[in-house]
Amino acid sequence: MPQPGSAHHVERQQQPAADERLAYEPPETVADPAEKGLIADPHEEAPWRIVEGEHSHGPRQTDVDPRAAKRAERQVAALFALSALATVGFVLAYVLIDLDSINSLVWSNRLLGVALALALFCIGAGAIHWAKKLMGDDEYVQSRHELRSTAEEREDFVDSFRRGTDDSGFTRRSLIRRSLVGAMALLPINAVILLWDLAEEKPGGPGGGLRETLWAPGVPIVTAVTGEHVRPEDLSIGALVNAEPENLEEIPEGPPRLNALADSAIILVRMEPAEIVSQQGADWDYQGILAFSKICTHVGCPISLYEQETHHLLCPCHQSTYDLADSARVVFGPAARSLPQLAITVDEGGYLVARQDFAALVGPSTWEPP
Structure with a gap:
């Protein structure tokens, strides 16, 4: 909960605290919340308001320095590219390592695990870095109201979604967009390779399929x-x-x-x-x-x-x-x-x-x- 002196703190309009700290008292439990106005009408003024503190929310370095923004963009793209390379490494480790000994089997499992973990981690790390450094950093506060949305709120949501798309820079930053699409396109290959082992008939191994064993007519x-x-x-x-x-x-x-x-x-x-x-x-x-x-x-x-x-x-x-x-x-x-x-x-x-x-x-x- 925000404290005095932070970017924002909340105070009750009806009873402002003398020392400007948050004075919050849970509402009394009643059988019908609407009876005491606990369900706010979305068209009425909210019972809470945001009060600006001494230190307002400031811009990030990437917001004011184009070189920093470009550097962050390259970092995000590099993480996505590393994820794509890890996926390629996963496929190569699966295809090229011959499981002809216990040692090779152990190394195969290790390389597959590391490659898959790196592919997933770099996708997540790139998305987080993108959000923290390049996406919109505005703070929005919405009063609580009943769950059903009005037509006006639906229109606001569509507008917010469009603004969010613009703020993220997904359409403007082609380097990030292309590297993300490439990494996400390759990522499902990991699952396809693993699911291949569940196929009933596949080449390799004695007999060549799950339904064939060493038994045959006349085998002692x-x-x-x-x-x-x-x-x-x-x-x-x-x-x-x-x-x-x-x-x-x-x-x-x-x-x-x-x-x-x-x-x-x-x-x-x-x-x-x-x-x-x-x-x-x-x-x-x-x-x-x-x-x-x-x-x-x-x-x-x-x-x-x-x-x-x-x-x-x-x-x-x-x-x-x-x-x-x-x-x-x-x-x-x-x-x-x-x-x-x-x-x-x-x-x-x-x-x-x-x-x-x-x-x-x-x-x-x-x-x-x-």
Whole structure:
């Protein structure tokens, strides 16, 4: 609240304070504010007025010195130009850095974050500097009144908007206008680049798309960590085995292999064939052995907490629960769809192999095709 001696201070017309300080008493609360005139008529004189102090509001340096105004204009344009360069740097960092190691992945994230932060910061800093140094610096006071505007006030608003446009110098200062338009035009590219990762089909990575994994007809199933081939007799009733495709070893180590494993990791469970209520495809089991994706369809956590009696599989992250005897449908928790099932059989040597790739999307949901 303004104090005496400042550019402006407010005093009540009906009861001016003796020491010229602000004397404010909150109005008495009443059932009908209009009863005591608390809702002012916009056409009546306002109950408050502005009193000029000893030190009136003075002009800025950019208001009186054309060179200072030109210097401020160049500074604003430079900030907008820097924002545009940061956007270009974001795109280059995204496209040119190969994510072939953990170190390159870390640097990619750092450069993307710095470039995006710089692009957004320079837009904001340029707008603030523009407003403080070059836009109109007049102070306007409007008395409080009822919220509904009159026709005259609407006309005043249009006039004020036009004056504000003129005061901002947007139409006159072409350097600022062009640099701002350029920076704002490039800024959405950051979002487009990031949203590209949500596309269902895009080049790169094993299989080339989110719906394709390392599984294919005849790909042998091997145990995780040890890499041993699995025979049906190796699994007893109620057993659960973590497994993966044998061709995972063909993928280079580092992020490419980790990404491929995240898409292709499975669990094998065995139950009595008579206990199987339904499957996601006809005869996708082999002698009661079922294979499902190990990745939760909620947020992608790995799952292996199996309850033999109920055939329920529990995700440890958010407690999504799947009934493996009934097409791995969701029986509890936030997951919205079943775990994808992998159709399996045995090869000539009697080892478990895949009959095809997953028929459903592995992991958290993305945009589905029509």
